[in-house]
Structures are given as structure tokens and as C-alpha cells.
Amino acid sequence: MELCVFINNSEHLDNQLQSMDIVGKPGPEYVQMMDSDVKVNQTALSILKKYYDLQLGQYYKDYISRIYFGNETCEYLIPALGEVQKVFKYCADNEYGFTYVAPYTGPNGMEKLRDIFEFLKDKEDVEVVVNDFGVLQLILTEFKSIKPIIGRLLVKTKRDPRFSVTGYDYSPNQLKNTSKVEKNQTEAIMSSSFENKTLQKFLIDKGVTRISLDSLPQGYEKKTLKGWQLPADIFWPWTYITSGRLCAIAAHTDTRRKYNLVDRPCNKQCRMYEFNFESDKQMLQTVQRGNAVWMDNESNYLENFKAGFERLVFMPYIPI
DSSP: OEEEEEEOOGGGGGGTTGGGSOOOOOOHHHHHHOOHHHHHHHHHHHHHHIIIIIIISSOGGGGEEEEEEEOSSOGGGOOOHHHHHHHHHHHHHTTOEEEEEOOOOOHHHHHHHHHHHHHHTTOSSEEEEESSHHHHHHHHHHOTTSEEEEOGGGSOBOOOSSTTTSOOOOOGGGOSOOTTHHHHHHHHHTOBGGGOHHHHHHHHHTTOOEEEEEOOTTOOOHHHHHHOSSOEEEEESEEEEEEOSSOHHHHHHOGGGTTOOTTSOOOOGGGTOOEEEOOSSOOOOEEEETTEEEEEOGGGHHHHHHHTOSEEEEOSSOOO
16 A cells, blocks of 8 residues: 655645654653644554554555645645645655645635646646545646546545444344344445446546545445545545534634634634544544544554555644
């Protein structure tokens, strides 16, 4: 499986490889100070090391072939053209492929993306992940040399941090055969919108080259992925749950503006603060950054290999 690294802030570029290093076993005092990003990063890297070093006999960082750069959920986090140029040069100098990740956006963000695509259109080994059919249309009509990839936000799956660890509930008094209930329920939540053959044909005809998927607690059926006509990539360990046009983080840090509609200036508080969700039931760790909610799914890594994905997009940190 090809290993890629998702960087969402050009300020992280200089320490990109350092963010892929495992820190020596920290003491309890240091662990208490770690935020969710750092804890998940270190746990996930340990899993990467276990797979690549022990099963493949090679240092995991030697497998890195491509850098993903951008943001999936907010037009205010679309990087300036100079940032894109900086990351592209870094990739070219270090012999990494470059994949730009674009969010869903309104008219203002579309103009920023147009400038970025103008820069990328003649570059070699460049891909663009789209999470908005309007952005895909922009590429198809004005930048036909760019290779589009369908982003994970456009593939509808059952994303939920709760049903992954609480088991399955059913009433045995109302069922004649309960032995297959859990298996059938699991298969039902493994499905996705991309299993629609008409949609697959439509995207292939439009020149789409790959499909992006979230790492789900329930996993995917290997036989289903084999039936798809496009190579599939898995994003891990942070799984996207939901997002919207309103930003609760900005609202919390500036109460005068309530939910901070995206058509007003933003101070990018999402890169300074987060909400952590708690429940009286077992659930995977769930975090809100900006207008998006994410869950930590690092424990499901080996299932991704068994499913037969061609590319792993590793996120050292929550992609905001």
C-alpha cells in the first residue's frame, strides 16, 4: 500500500517528517499535557511502525511517496497561492508526488481555487481531490489537464463513533433466527453511495482517476472494493463525521457573532481550540475543530490492509 501524508498547514511543512517520528516512551506528566492530536499521532505511528517494520521489513517513513496538502471542509482555510507553491516546491525537491485537497466552497472560495488550479495545471505528477461537484465542474471545464480524485466527503458512508464499540441490539423474542442478525447488520453499515454503478460510470467518463474513503469502525467488504472500477484510497486515523456552513468553534470564542456565518471574516480559531464530545455510552474519541467533527479510528488500521486499498493517506494531525 502506497503511503501518503496529509499536511493541512504549510507551517507544518518544515517539520513534516518530524511529525512522523515516534517520541520515546513519555512519562505520565507529559501524557497528561498531550492534546488529542498528539496522543492519536503517537499511537497511530506505533501501529504504522508495527506493520511496515515487522511485516514488510522496511522503515515506514521510507514508504512515503506523496504529500497531500489543503483542507476539506472550510473555504476560509483554502491556502494562499504562495503556500501551495511552497509545498509544491518542497515535494519536487524531495521527489514526492503532490496532491492538492480542495473543500466544498461558495463563489469566493471558487475564485481562490481557480488561481491555485491555474498554477497546477501544467505541473507533472499533480492530483486534485475534490469534495464539491462544483469544483469538479471547474476542473472539467477550465483545467482539463488536472487529474481529479473524488474526495471522501462526496462518498456517503455510515460514519458514527458510537455503534463501533457498543455491539448490536435486537429482540430475540420477535426473530426466528438471530444467528445472522449481527452479520447482516454489519454488512448493511459497510455500504456506500459509490456502489451505484451508474455513478461509477459517470465519474469515470468525466476523467476521475481515484476514489477517497474514510476509515470506518465497521470497515469495508473486500469483495465490494474489488468490484469498483477505480482504485480506492483510505484516509486514516481521523475519520470525518460531519460539517456545516456554521462554525461552533468561532461562535464559542466570539460570542457576539453567534454561529459565525462563513461569509464574514474569520480568525481561524479552529487552529487554536477544539471541542471534545463525551457520552454516557462507549464511543470512539470525537473532536470538533472549526466547522467539522472528527473521530479517532486508529485501532482499525490493519483492517484497511485486509480490505485491499491501494493508498493510505495518513493524517499526523486533525486535518484543519
